Amino acid sequence: xxxxLFSPLSLRSGQVLDNRIAKAAMEENMAGAGQLxxxxxxxxxxxxxxxxxxxxxxxxxxxxxxxxxxxxxxxLDEAAPLEPFAEWASAAKSGGGAVWMQINHPGRQxxxxxxxxxxxxxxxxxxxxxxxxxxxxxxxxxxxQIGATVTRYAVTARRAEQAGFDGVEIHAAHGYLLSxxxxxxxxxxxxxxxxxxxxxxxxxxxxxxxxxxxVSPSFAVAVKLNSADFQRGGFDADDARQVIEMxxxxxxxxxxxxxxxxxxxxxxxxxxDARTQARxxxxxxxxxxxxxxxxxxxxxxxxxxxxETAERVLDxxxxxxxxGTALAVTPDLPDRWRRGREADARLRPVxxxxxxxxxxxxxxxxRHQMRRIARGSRPTPHTHPAMAxxxxxxxxxxxxxxxxxxxxxxxxxxxxxxxxxxxxGGW
Numbered sequence: 001x002x003x004x005l006f007s008p009l010s011l012r013s014g015q016v017l018d019n020r021i022a023k024a025a026m027e028e029n030m031a032g033a034g035q036l037x038x039x040x041x042x043x044x045x046x047x048x049x050x051x052x053x054x055x056x057x058x059x060x061x062x063x064x065x066x067x068x069x070x071x072x073x074x075x076l077d078e079a080a081p082l083e084p085f086a087e088w089a090s091a092a093k094s095g096g097g098a099v100w101m102q103i104n105h106p107g108r109q110x111x112x113x114x115x116x117x118x119x120x121x122x123x124x125x126x127x128x129x130x131x132x133x134x135x136x137x138x139x140x141x142x143x144x145q146i147g148a149t150v151t152r153y154a155v156t157a158r159r160a161e162q163a164g165f166d167g168v169e170i171h172a173a174h175g176y177l178l179s180x181x182x183x184x185x186x187x188x189x190x191x192x193x194x195x196x197x198x199x200x201x202x203x204x205x206x207x208x209x210x211x212x213x214x215v216s217p218s219f220a221v222a223v224k225l226n227s228a229d230f231q232r233g234g235f236d237a238d239d240a241r242q243v244i245e246m247x248x249x250x251x252x253x254x255x256x257x258x259x260x261x262x263x264x265x266x267x268x269x270x271x272x273d274a275r276t277q278a279r280x281x282x283x284x285x286x287x288x289x290x291x292x293x294x295x296x297x298x299x300x301x302x303x304x305x306x307x308e309t310a311e312r313v314l315d316x317x318x319x320x321x322x323x324g325t326a327l328a329v330t331p332d333l334p335d336r337w338r339r340g341r342e343a344d345a346r347l348r349p350v351x352x353x354x355x356x357x358x359x360x361x362x363x364x365x366x367r368h369q370m371r372r373i374a375r376g377s378r379p380t381p382h383t384h385p386a387m388a389x390x391x392x393x394x395x396x397x398x399x400x401x402x403x404x405x406x407x408x409x410x411x412x413x414x415x416x417x418x419x420x421x422x423x424x425g426g427w
Contacts, residue, residue, distance in 0.1 A: 024322035049095030052334030060104035066116035085163035107177030108138035167220025291317030
């Protein structure tokens with residue numbers, strides 16, 4: 001089997017990636033003061049940049065300051081200073097690869113203890129059984145709120161380019177806002193944004209058009225899309241195929257395939273019920289099936305840790321191999337593969353029966369490794385998941401206090417500025 005792992009890839013925008021290995025987005029939730037990137041994220045991305053990936057995709061950056069996936073989320077809106085983002089981009093490109101910013105709105109997937117807004121296409125709450133109270137109850141978005149959110153994506157993309165990033169990835173997977181609009185289980189609207197797949201895809205397509213219009217032709221625009229939601233009656237493989245075809249004429253460079261949501265966390269290897277467990281390899285099977293007909297290059301993410309697996313993915317016609325957890329444990333894994341080596345260790349598996357709690361613990365383990373490599377320390381892959389989850393809980397409580405204070409100050413300042421502007425306009 002001939003490996004293409006270390007061959008370049010040319011994209012529609014004219015951008016050329018040095019190789020076919022990407023660091024997929026993982027939610028770092030490691031923002032500093034003012035919800036901005038700081039030396040912690042700079043150090044983390046410098047470490048990854050030195051590891052040999054052709055592309056680094058950041059964890060999701062929020063387009064709306066009042067809607068964060070977690071209290072330490074990074075926000076890039078019209079009011080954010082660009083200097084920290086320019087330093088982040090520089091750190092991420094220090095190894096010679098490209099860096100794209102993943103941009104996102106959580107929609108209804110916002111913690112019930114978070115301030116701000118909880119929006120969705122419809123007033124359908126996240127169903128996690130006994131853990132459902134972890135999330136706020138969503139309000140169905142008005143047409144005006146939908147339009148304003150589309151604009152926010154475009155603003156964030158434009159400012160990411162100004163800061164020196166090479167592209168953006170629009171997050172339309174994992175149950176976040178754009179994925180919610182795509183889902184027939186969550187989107188129960190009867191207007192132009194609901195019903196048929198064409199209507200449910202309308203917001204995503206509008207976001208892509210607005211982003212593409214806001215950035216230069218050489219700036220990459222990608223979309224992260226669920227191959228399936230792994231819920232009966234939800235967004236499925238045929239829907240994914242049709243959405244990719246809809247995206248093709250809009251100037252999209254790449255579609256990354258993943259799957260699942262908080263309700264069915266297949267992206268962490270834990271689908272919601274036994275019926276979907278036989279589809280664990282479905283990401284790869286679907287990607288192979290789509291690659292033969294897809295008008296766009298595909299990237300596949302999900303559980304890839306060995307070079308043999310990566311080569312099998314490329315052999316199936318997928319253009320880019322995406323890795324997340326593997327690079328949190330072994331940040332120089334691509335360079336190791338070049339030298340014929342593999343990772344020394346993998347994360348301790350979380351086999352708890354409570355799938356929601358297990359998914360949270362798995363992510364806490366990953367963030368524990370990211371914080372260590374950001375400080376220049378060695379990963380500790382055998383950290384007990386319960387200890388990682390406890391440390392994560394404490395960190396998030398501190399971050400929540402900071403975020404509440406920052407958001408209150410930001411909101412009050414915006415209200416004062418609006419009041420002054422209105423007053424002047426009245427004269």
